Amino acid sequence: MTCLDTFMLNLYLEDKLPLRMKQEIQRHLDTCSSCQFKFEQYLDDLDTFDDAADDVWQTKATIQNVIDKLPAYPMNVLKPIQKQPVQINWKKRSVDIVKKTTIAVAGLAMVVTFGTAVSPTFANYMNGIYASINPSEITVTKGPYNAKQVVDLFDKKQTDIGVKKAAENGFVQPLDMKVTDQGLTMEISAVVADPLRIIVLGSVKDSSGKKIPSFWKDQFTFISSDNVNEFREVRLKDKNGKVITRLDDKSRETMSGLPLPNGENFAYYGDSLGAYFNEANPMPDELILEMRVKRLTDTKGTWNFDIPIDMRPAKAAMKTVALNKELQTPTGVSVELKEARFVPTATQLEFSNSNSNEKVVEGFRYELVDETGTVVGKWDDMTDPYEGDQDLRIIGMSHGASINFTEKWQPSTSFVHTYMPLDPAKNLTMKLDAVYTAEKVSSQTKLSLAELEKNPKKVDVAGNQITFQSIEMEKDEESTSFDIPLEAILAKDIVGLPKQWTVKDENGNEARLVRLVVNKKENQDGTIKLEGKLDVIFEKKDVKEITVVLDHVIKENKVDWEVQIKGEKK
Structure with a gap:
């Protein structure tokens, strides 16, 4: 900016300038020796008071006294930088300005000007205030980094x-x-x-x-x-x-x-x-x-x-696009794409579903495509989240059956999928081609540790062939752990088994932890083969026989549904 004239100095001291211009003047005064000299002379012309009043403002201790009377925030969150105070002779004019103009804001302006000059702690404080008021205009805040x-x-x-x-x-x-x-x-x-x-x-x-x-x-x-x-x-x-x-x-x-x-x-x-x-x-x-x-x-x-x-900057940058588009599936469930959210660190899609009496939605499969046809997001609930392009999804923040935080521990029928930041000004299309539902089955399989050591056990669960193999067991002072290897050939259109099963011991006590870990491979006839194991932990030492309970399998229901996501144009 150009150098300051008396008119601008008056407006600055009387706090009549917009924030942006005040900050520009402050930066200019910090670097322009000519304006510093002009500013000092201007204060000389205003000064008609004796040196006793001037002496009140001449030390760093006085500035610190002002600081001590300021609100706790942001001072309590900013650590003083231990450096030698800058030795600039500003003619000790801040009290004079307050008395001369009888305007409180002018006094504050002077405290800011001189306090920043002589006290790194105070400069740190004021930088925090300026950054919080309008951070987009501050290129260097606290610390050595911009x-x-x-x-x-x-x-x-x-x-x-x-x-x-x-x-x-x-x-x-x-x-x-x-x-x-x-x-x-x-x-x-x-x-x-x-x-x-x-x-x-x-x-x-x-x-x-x-x-x-x-x-x-x-x-x-x-x-x-x-x-x-x-x-x-x-x-x-x-x-x-x-x-x-x-x-x-x-x-x-x-x-x-x-x-x-x-x-x-x-x-x-x-x-x-x-x-x-x-x-x-x-x-x-x-x-x-x-x-x-x-x-x-x-x-x-x-x-x-x-x-x-x-x-404030990130809240202002957030864009929410309400969609409320609903798909009615032949299986009796509906899927709704509720909204798209664009924030600086991510893009989110939120779905909801209504379940029929017999069917429960287990997930979806879709692609998110931009206006050039490029796939910018993928989702498949039946695929390992750590497979595929890790540059698309934010795994730890994507989930189904999300928690309704207003009702403690109650799951809602909401599914939130989180992707890397996408431009809200570009049109996106969500192309969904599969909805996964839970198909009820009823299966209870007793597994004897001694018998499995001799022969695997094969069971048919609604056309799904599951084979349990020899169990590995480990005991410690407090629990018993099992690794139960299994292999499954799934029926037509069945694409998975639930990750959470129920396992009981011979006395009906349920295992503390049951987890299915499998690798999936597609057969030539389109059916799926699973190979892996059940991890099971009981909170007791002695378990001789276990019963594995399976209450549903996961079916793929093919659909063809597209939703346009049109954000705000820049």
């Missing part, structure tokens, strides 16, 4: 493309928050957040400055789901410090999350924000992620962070 540099801190191989793309598009908030205790330094470098999720990027260094993988590796050693709060506590708060609890459990203050490796750094993924907010409980514009770490590797200590998160 928004472009911080993207390079994300590892390309270990960061999902949704987070990477959101950061590249400017939805990253650089931070420089460090805490050192017991010779270990934990640092928070950045946060990426939108209405779907929060991701924090950080690192841990030892006393020599070398990065160590403690924060994410600890979860495989001394940390478990039962004791995690002894070593880490994470809470979501509003800007006033009030804890935000989950919709399904108001008594639970702590937030679940998963730290993952990210090159030399770690990335902490918090709970899905859908567990905390809905239309009746809207998301605030500003959040604080409170992180309390009490142990790193074998070292106990205190590493506490209050991470400020401005949700």
